[in-house]
Amino acid sequence: MLKIENLHVKVDGKEILKGLTLTVPTGEVHAVMGPNGSGKSTLANVLAGRPGYEITAGAVTFQGRDLLALAPEDRAREGVFLGFQYPVEIPGVNNVYLLKAAVNAARKHRGLEEVDAFEFLALVREKMRLMRMEESMLSRGVNEGFSGGEKKRNEVLQMLVLEPRLAILDETDSGLDIDALKVVANGVNTLRSAERSLVLVTHYQRLLDYIVPDHVHVLVKGRIARSGDKSLALELERRGYDWVTGEAA
């Protein structure tokens, strides 16, 4: 599904990713953990195509294609989804309009007809129930006046409606209380399938109690310092990041 090789990325002239290599096979859930400033969010943003990141070396292929050569909107239409760490508020752009426009953009890309308005609304309502969201949120501006937790739920709602092939969730767990975390994790878990891959970017092990990863990678100073199965996350929790940062230094 996703293959990242020797990726080097600079932000404002400073190298943040320094030769990152990571492979996420189809159907797997990978967690990327790491201390603050290790480059986790940079990785998520570079994969989604956010401007402002200078790729100085390396390659990223997504389903055999050069992902970095695609415009952000084409990545999305091809099935890459980024769940934002800080979802932006867009007053005046209605939530349901955005969802519909996003779904139709992807459908058009695949040569499909536009979604039927009634079926679409029924689908969205079903997913909202799953995410325990008030239906009134649909007619509000995108994330407008939403609490931190509501924004994160809205991200997962969008993902559920868009059904991406590869979802990258950037600290979707941060700022959530335990109940909201369970709702979010439950939503994400419904999307796990043999055709889909997930990358969970997180600082804490807590999320991984609810979304159990196939593999865990520890990102330190712009590189994967250590990889393992889910027990690695538990070990990190016990010993702290100093354990790997010490080794990597």
Next chain:
Amino acid sequence: MTSAALSQRVLDEYAAVRESLPAGVVSPERRQEAVQALAARGLPTTREENWRYTNLRPLERARFAPAVVAAADAMGVPAETATPALPLPSGSELPAQLEGFARYTFVDGVFASDLSSPEEQNGLSVHTLRRSARGATSATVFQLPRALPVLGRLPEARLALLNEAFATDTAAIHVGGAAGQPARVEVLFIAVAGADIGTSYPRVQVSLDPASRLILVERHIGAGGGTHFINGLVNVDVGRGAQLTHYRLQQASARATWLDTLSAVLATDARYALLAVNTGGLSARSTTHVQMAGPGAQLVLSVAALGDRQQVQDYFALVEHVAPRARTEQIFRGIASGRARVAFNGKIAVREAAAGTDSRQSLRGLLAGPEAEIDVRPQLEIYTDDVRCSHGATAGKLDDDMLFYLLSRGLSPEVARRLLKWAFLEDVVSKIELPALRRQIEHDLAGQMADAASLKELL
């Protein structure tokens, strides 16, 4: 051309047509006073602070005599009896009529009864002064309002003097005593004659008796796609406890020059919601002067302006608080694309007697092109202590984070930008309480923001 030479031309043109101007609309004495006042003060120039964003060059080429008078001359008929040139040029499309609204249409500043509703309806009287003067409809003599003195003293309202001097007709709307439902009126002004023929002078007189209510839609469009020259004047008088909701849509032709002055006086506890959407014209300038004359009066002035290509959209608003405890809210949202300039200069003056004034300004401009220009300017002039005045003014580009968010969901950059521009206007558009009118305005706005097929599907 110098200001003095221009003034002289106004005097000459007035002298040439004065006999043909209807005395029932504006008396010859008042016309004469207006011309002289204008000659004494000179026409505005961009050297003046509150005219600096206006494109005043079209004045130099203007023919100030009314287009209808010139057309009547050409046909050899007396100008006073001239009727508008009908039918309208082929391809002209009138906006769909709003349900429940009586519509009165004026072509090149003269009432067109063929395109209008009956003139008496549900206790509301709308007459056109030109016809009244000839005894064709009503014999009522319309009292000219006390708002007029403003013409003489406010430098920003100078162009209204041209309308005063050359006016050809007036839509005079008078709403009597407290009715259950608000009266609903639409006035539609269509500019047809080219600027080379003469000027179109739309003119509206709105007067609300105490405790009465009116919803007024005032629309300006063009037909035939010419270079129209339009100079409008609107006088509004909202009586004690009366409520006026006034929608003004400036949709002049793409090559038109649009100049316009609105002057309003609000009595005690009067409420005035004025919402303007300016999208038309090549060079447009609106001047609005509202006097909060009675205690407890309330004004909400909301303006949306779009400029594209080489359009100039300039708006000057002065709200003057002269009585205590009045409230003002000013909202401006403007978008400049292409090489357009969009300006809003919003001034709030609080005089000594206006203790307890509460005023808020939220002015925002969006730059949507590398060669576009936005000027938003809040001005406060306060002569008393006991006031609450807040203002915010910003001018900037589309937010990169918002843009990336939409792209990351698969929207094309074009649709994403258009959607964000759309969202930017929402603070004004959401204030339109008539669903049918709101849809019309949304479609107009979507049409202005390039080929909006992809947006319309979202509406």
